[in-house]
Amino acid sequence: MIQMSGISKAFNGNVVLNNAQFELKQGEIHALMGENGAGKSTLMKILAGIYTKDSGEVRVNGKLMDFKSTKDSEKEGIHVIHQELNILPDLSVAENLFLGKEYTYKLGFLKQKKMEKEAKELLAKLGLHINPKKRAGDLSVGKQQIIEIAKAIASDAKYIVMDEPTAALTDREIMTLFQTIRELKSKGISFVYISHRMEEIFSICDKITVLRDGQYVGVKRIEETSFDEIVSMMVGRALGNRFPIRESNIGEIKLEVRGLSADEAFDDVSFTLRKGEVLALAGLMGAGRTEVAETLFGYRKASKGEILIDNQPVKMKDPIEAMKYGIGYVSEDRKSKGLVLDFSIKENIMLANLEKGSKGGFIQPKKEEKLVDHHMKQLRIRASSAEQLVKSLSGGNQQKVVIAKWLETNPEILILDEPTRGVDIGAKKEIYQIINQLAESGVAILMISSELPEVIGMADRVIVMQEGKLTGVVEKHEMTQERIMHFATGGEKVVQSKL
Known part of the structure; x- marks a missing residue:
């Protein structure tokens, strides 16, 4: 379990987070929602060790943490998959999977065949059957997304943060991604899912935590809330019709x-x-x-x-x-x-x-x-x-x-x-x-x-x-x-x- 409480953060006097909180349980897909600028990414960057908090506590399985770098958070099984994927296009699929964690001989040469074999096995478990020698940049964005998940799994990830994971995916790729997420959830891996797509949130997630103006608003179980309630929590008011009515006056x-x-x-x-x-x-x-x-x-x-x-x-x-x-x-x-x-x-x-x-x-x-x-x-x-x-x-x-x-x-x-x-x-x-x-x-x-x-x-x-x-x-x-x-x-x- 991850518990973040009383988290505050300011940049040059501009308060981005003020007493924010978030909780993630084992085997849970938890959406983090809020308007742009609500503090979602900043909160997750503190969890990932990219930013240091000004105040508050971060606990992983009850243990108090003070992450100073991404390496610190990764040791605890926390991995972030950013919207701009961290794929090196000119490297092979296998080389991307083991980047920074390569298998080498004593003289420093890569154990290429071992990495390719393990890469193929790992990707097959995630439903992706591709040649590990293939250039990563030649793959679709959907397949690159699965490779990012595989990189996290190869590093023994227990908690995976995904920021707008479907922004550039086709419907078929989204279905494949969701299937992968659900299978990993069944094995006890937890996900933080950041997205503005309400339909996806209600389809894949178990809970939603809402931030507004850097502050915690509340948490809701999916089956106990509605689209309108979440929108109201996010913006502080009812939005009315989702799509405003227009008087069509079509000309020549x-x-x-x-x-x-x-x-x-x-x-x-x-x-x-x-x-x-x-x-x-x-x-x-x-x-x-x-x-x-x-x-x-x-x-x-x-x-x-x-x-x-x-x-x-x-x-x-x-x-x-x-x-x-x-x-x-x-x-x-x-x-x-x-x-x-x-x-x-x-x-x-x-x-x-x-x-x-x-x-x-x-x-x-x-x-x-x-x-x-x-x-x-x-x-x-x-x-x-x-x-x-x-x-x-x-x-x-x-x-x-x-x-x-x-x-x-x-x-x-x-x-x-x-x-x-x-x-x-x-x-x-x-x-x-x-x-x-x-x-x-x-x-x-x-x-x-x-x-x-x-x-x-x-x-x-x-x-x-x-x-x-x-x-x-x-x-x-x-x-x-x-x-x-x-x-x-x-x-x-x-x-x-x-x-």
Whole structure:
């Protein structure tokens, strides 16, 4: 058993945890929930020995601990699998599994065959039958996730912390991961499960502990609580409807795509997007959704087909060209494509809006401050100031900065690729409200999402892709998860006249 009590932590005078507590029992899957910035990651980093606590107690099986490093916590069987997986892509599967714990001969040479044999046996126990000599970087994210679990098991882990483990997994990979977690639970291994996906929490976990503003709110057994109660505990109030109601006022066609293709990515994709419409692009991972978005924004070159804006053919040579046509793009990978992590909030928001914050080629600080302050209030970006570095923000607040950057461009077409990935339930609703406000003002929105409840709750219409092909169109009145998944897994081909 792990017991954390009275845990407090501050950074530069900013209190992140205040008298927080958490308890994990043997063979338990325990969710740790809270809004972005609630202190979840900080609490787990204290447990892992990455941070030292300012006050409080950490006990493992009743023994008082004071972890100074990850090695200290690992000796007690505590392992953390971070959202950004700690896989070295150029090493083999076996080399990754035994990294830092290699079997060697007296002269220091690796016992390669022994490591490969044990790696194969360990992965087979977790349901993963792959060649241990295979380059780890060639594996899917789902398989890399299982390798991370195997690394923990190989180190005799008793407690495994998983931070947003399914953020980049397909539905099939999630099922495999859950099966693995349940099997390890039956053997007495405990899990701390951090996620913003409510459906998953209620499917896999035994208990939920909620933090709010760095403080402990309470703990609930899954069978004794509800979605609404957990949301209320997280945000301190009832959120009302999960997806805000919008008065659809769909106008004329803004964007038309005809037979668009990109080599080895997708083929013969056609659809229309109207002013004031939220059009969802659904499908399983690898279906080609992001590649379509990248082509529309000029990141990727089309091999054939046409793109029309306001009924006029256009060529997207690069993102700058796309921006000239009034297109904004919130990418799914905010850290590498949406943000400059070492820049401040202000610098990131102004990146696509330098002309607005300058005069005669010179930056006007007061002008920039006014624009940035407006968006920080509008999107409720939690930060000490606009000068705070983006890399120090929580994932949800980083996402809001990306959205703010594109809102300031006043886009006529806005592409949102996984706009709420890694975002807490309260921030999600704020983003949904912004989407609705933009649609009501006439902005044409193309939204890519892997969360089917989000697709159904927000979209006016859904187009579905599977293996680079468009396979279905689902209208608002016929939207169900089953119908969308039917097309996503290879249902009948779409009739072009439906478009």
